[in-house]
Amino acid sequence: MTVDPPVPSLEYAFEVVADLGPLEDHGMTRAGHRRIIPVVGGSIRGAFTGKILRGGADWQTVRPDGSIEIDGRYSARADDGSLLYIRARGVRSGDPAVLEALLGGADVDPAAYYFRAALTLESADHPEFESSVYVASYVREANRVRYVAYRVS
Template sequence: MAAQSEPPVPMLERSFEVVAELGPLEDHGMTRAGHRRIIPVTGGTITGDFTGVILDGGADWQTVRSDGSIEIDGRYSARSDDGSLMYIRAQGVRSGDPAVLEALLRGEEVDPAAYYFRAALTLESADHPEFERSLYVASYVREANRVRYVAYRVT
């Protein structure tokens, strides 16, 4: 009888960093999906394994939960220095003490250790299919007019 092997333990490998510039929050109020907010993505940069610019036209479609936590559904595109495109979808959650979440909403500087802001990323690129062959997770910092995150490839 063959010995059973243990599955590999996943590790995180830093892949790229995104700085996304944000437009004004659009508060749609209570919809059938919940309290809906949309935040336009107006530009930014991406550096690391994929380097280029974040294109205007994306957005973060948010649903605010009753406890103040936010379900994140960000979708936007980047154009690399070589002209290739990447579509990025980030699905995650931002949560924390209600006072901390309110301070973030007001655009105040808050220590990222004071709240939880993580997402799973789905990447698509015809010119860089290597990004489509792995899973990625990201850890975020929310600032007044932008969001920054580091994306890690799950090995």
């Protein structure tokens, strides 16, 4: 007997607002056009509630077509003192004029571009985060990113 695998669905997990520092443009490296954007604070609300800690960053590689490979790594401290490490790997893409407007800090409708990531979570105090897959849908603003994370069931 052949059984089909379950069809996954998405369950709301949490929302992040990450405040960003000034973009550091490293230029063309052996990996490609490298940019690093410091994470300087923010908040997380939902299944984990607390503050995004200063010290993380988004290590970006800009592709020749202007789309961006995202590699964000940062930590959050919950109101109870526990920690959550978040790694977000994804893509921001769209029409070159829209991507240029985002880079310039313009307020752009998130429906005009694609900005998604897969999240890997680590926490000694909340092992339930380590046993699931998470995806996120983002909005880029002038000095921050916002996203909603979903657990894939």
